[in-house]
Amino acid sequence: FDGNKNVDSYWYANTTSDSWVQYRFDKAVKALRAELTINECGTGVVHLKSIQVSNDGTSWTNAYNTDIALNVDSSLKTTSVDLNISTSYKYYRFNVYRVKSSSYAFVTEIQLFRH
DSSP: OOOOOTOOOOOOEEESSEEEEEEEEEEEOOOSSSEEEEEEEEEEEHHHHHHHESSSSSEEEEEEEEEEEEEEEEEEEEEEEEEOOOOOOOEEEEEEEEEESOOOOEEEEEEEOOO
């Protein structure tokens, strides 16, 4: 969300199980597309499993639910997906996990688009 795709600003997961990164807007927005820039320390596969939305941070609705595997080799990979929502939401969360057990999955940038 800061416009910086470099690895000096990132969220990471060091587990092969489901990991979530979440963002809360001050007021609800209707995002039609999401773009994630992902990297991994080493080589392997990072997955974007799902994107969920909520207005209370407790009850979640799937906005995207198709597992995408990104082959990464210590370089940035960007993927873009269309979201299946018809209303505005305050919370957006992203389920990311990696397959290789000896490395980290980094999310260096998340962008949500309204158009």
